[in-house]
Amino acid sequence: MRDILGYAGRTVVITGAATGMGAAATQVLLDLGAEVHALDVKPIAAPVKQAIAVDLRDAAAIDAAVAKLPAQVDRLFNCAGLPGAPFPNLDTTLVNFVGLRHLTEAVLSRMSAGGAVASITSVGGMGWQKNLENVKGLCDTPDFAAGQAWLEAHPKENNGYLFSKQCIIWYTKRRAVELVSRQIRMNCLSPAPTDTPMLPTFHQQVSKEFIETHFLAPIGRNATPEEMAEPLVLLNSDAARFVSGVNLMVDWGYVASVEVGARKGLL
Numbered sequence: 001m002r003d004i005l006g007y008a009g010r011t012v013v014i015t016g017a018a019t020g021m022g023a024a025a026t027q028v029l030l031d032l033g034a035e036v037h038a039l040d041v042k043p044i045a046a047p048v049k050q051a052i053a054v055d056l057r058d059a060a061a062i063d064a065a066v067a068k069l070p071a072q073v074d075r076l077f078n079c080a081g082l083p084g085a086p087f088p089n090l091d092t093t094l095v096n097f098v099g100l101r102h103l104t105e106a107v108l109s110r111m112s113a114g115g116a117v118a119s120i121t122s123v124g125g126m127g128w129q130k131n132l133e134n135v136k137g138l139c140d141t142p143d144f145a146a147g148q149a150w151l152e153a154h155p156k157e158n159n160g161y162l163f164s165k166q167c168i169i170w171y172t173k174r175r176a177v178e179l180v181s182r183q184i185r186m187n188c189l190s191p192a193p194t195d196t197p198m199l200p201t202f203h204q205q206v207s208k209e210f211i212e213t214h215f216l217a218p219i220g221r222n223a224t225p226e227e228m229a230e231p232l233v234l235l236n237s238d239a240a241r242f243v244s245g246v247n248l249m250v251d252w253g254y255v256a257s258v259e260v261g262a263r264k265g266l267l
C-alpha cells in the first residue's frame, strides 16, 4: 500500500513532547518511522533520536536547542503550551506565542521546499478577528526581545491564554501566505477540551461545570490526546500537501454549532 503520510525517514522536530498531545504525537511519529527530535522543559520518556531540554520563555535557550538540531528539518510540530493561571500572563504568552515564533523562524531557516509546520492553538483563540489590532500589535514585533517588550508594555491587552492562541492563528495564516514562494506549508489546529495534564488547570481557573457547559464538544465528552495528535500529524503529512493557512477545528462540531447559532459562543 502507498504510504500517503510519508513520514518514514523524515526529520521531525516537536515541542511539548513530554506529556499530553505532544507526547501522543511523538508516539505516532515514531510509529510512522520518523526521526524525532523532541523539545520540552520536562523530561521526555519516548525513545526519540534526541531529547532536548528547553524553556520556551528563554530566547537564548531556544537558540541553544536549535544549534543541536540537524541542518535539514522536514517538519515542525509546535505542541508546547501553558494554560494561563496559575502561570503569569507574561510567561503564558512567551511560551505559547513568542517562544513558538522564535523557534519556528529558526527551524524555517533549515527547511526546504516541501517542508511544513503545524502548531496547536485552541478553540479559545476563535475570537481573533475581534481583537485583530492587539494581535497584530504583538505579531508585528520583529523578534523575541521586541515581543517580550510589547507584552511588558501592554499588560491589559495580554490576557494570557486566549490572546496567545489568537496570535498563533494570525501568525500561521500570515506566514502561510508568505511561505508559498518557498513551497513550505503552515497550519494550526484548534482542540476542544482534551484529557491531558492541562485540562484540570482550566477547570481550576473557572470551574469544571463552566468549561463543560460552554466548551465541551457537542458529542458530549472530552477528546483523548490521540484524537488531537493524529489530525495534527495529518496536517504535516504528504496527504495534506495542498493544505496551508488552515486553522483546523478538531472539536466534533463545537465551532460549527456556534457559527450556525445552535449554541451560544462566549468568544
Ligand SMILES: NC(=O)c1ccc[n+]([C@@H]2O[C@H](COP(=O)([O-])OP(=O)(O)OC[C@H]3O[C@@H](n4cnc5c(N)ncnc54)[C@H](O)[C@@H]3O)[C@@H](O)[C@H]2O)c1
Binding pocket: 015, 016, 017, 018, 019, 020, 021, 022, 039, 040, 041, 042, 054, 055, 056, 057, 079, 080, 081, 082, 083, 095, 120, 121, 122, 123, 190, 191, 192, 193, 194, 195, 196, 197, 198, 199
Ligand atoms: N488540553 C486541552 O483541553 C487543550 C485545549 C485546547 C488547546 N490545548 C493546547 O494543546 C497543547 C498541548 O497541551 P496539552 O493539553 O497536551 O497539555 P500538557 O500540559 O500535557 O502539554 C504541554 C507541554 O508543554 C510543555 N511546556 C510547558 N511549558 C514549557 C516551556 N516553558 N518550555 C518548553 N515546554 C513547555 C510541558 O512540559 C508539556 O509537555 C497546548 O498548546 C495547549 O494550550 C489544550
